[in-house]
Amino acid sequence: MTYGNVIFVGFMGTGKTTVGSALAKDLGIPHRDLDEAIAEREGCSIPELFATKGEQYFRDAESAMLRELLQEKPQVLTTGGGAVLRPENVRLMLSEGTVIALSAAEEELIRRLAGDTGRPLIAGDMAQRVRRLLDERKGAYDFAPIQIDTTGKDVSDIVAEIRGRMVESGLIGRD
Ligand SMILES: Nc1ncnc2c1ncn2[C@@H]1O[C@H](COP(=O)(O)OP(=O)(O)OP(=O)(O)O)[C@@H](O)[C@H]1O
Ligand SMILES: O=C(O)C1=C[C@@H](O)[C@@H](O)[C@H](O)C1
Numbered sequence: 227m228t229y230g231n232v233i234f235v236g237f238m239g240t241g242k243t244t245v246g247s248a249l250a251k252d253l254g255i256p257h258r259d260l261d262e263a264i265a266e267r268e269g270c271s272i273p274e275l276f277a278t279k280g281e282q283y284f285r286d287a288e289s290a291m292l293r294e295l296l297q298e299k300p301q302v303l304t305t306g307g308g309a310v311l312r313p314e315n316v317r318l319m320l321s322e323g324t325v326i327a328l329s330a331a332e333e334e335l336i337r338r339l340a341g342d343t344g345r346p347l348i349a350g351d352m353a354q355r356v357r358r359l360l361d362e363r364k365g366a367y368d369f370a371p372i373q374i375d376t377t378g379k380d381v382s383d384i385v386a387e388i389r390g391r392m393v394e395s396g397l398i399g400r401d
């Protein structure tokens with residue numbers, strides 16, 4: 227049994243949506259994804275939203291949707307890579323749930339994101355943009371009390387590792 231929100235943060239491609247969905251199944255609680263909820267509400271994809279309304283509009287929608295979705299506990303809530311950029315969002319996440327940060331080595335992120343067209347901030351020279359953004363966001367995910375490096379690990383192993391950390395922290399029982 228788990229209580230409250232389990233919130234995933236991390237850079238694009240660290241696997242928040244993929245791992246969060248698998249963890250929610252494993253724990254038997256719902257999974258919501260902030261990017262998917264925004265796209266559904268706005269009636270268009272994230273790249274379309276950036277192109278038509280701009281990043282500032284997206285960030286406002288992201289903060290509002292975060293506040294709204296955090297009311298629906300218990301759940302696994304997976305955020306977008308930039309949701310931690312506003313301090314008010316970070317404060318809200320820390321007060322409303324358990325925050326788990328996923329990370330992965332730069333070259334692995336570049337491999338995972340190759341061919342992707344759904345992330346407007348890395349469109350164009352993807353590898354160069356990933357490197358620059360990683361540098362700009364250094365430390366941005368360090369606030370999360372549970373830190374998981376996903377490099378070279380399968381989704382099922384990552385879920386097992388997270389479960390172990392949640393048991394250690396007294397958030398869930400052993401079975
Ligand atoms: N542990 C893993 N090993 C290999 N590939 C992975 C792993 N986790 C995720 N992936 C792949 O990496 C890509 C990005 O994963 P995902 O969409 O879950 O990332 P995200 O952190 O939610 O990104 P965003 O911040 O843009 O929402 C997907 O193609 C996914 O299948
Ligand atoms: O890292 C980011 O700033 C983003 C990550 C994606 O999940 C989306 O939220 C959007 O493409 C912006």
Ligand SMILES: [Mg+2]
Binds near residue numbers: 243305
């Ligand atoms: Mg995602």
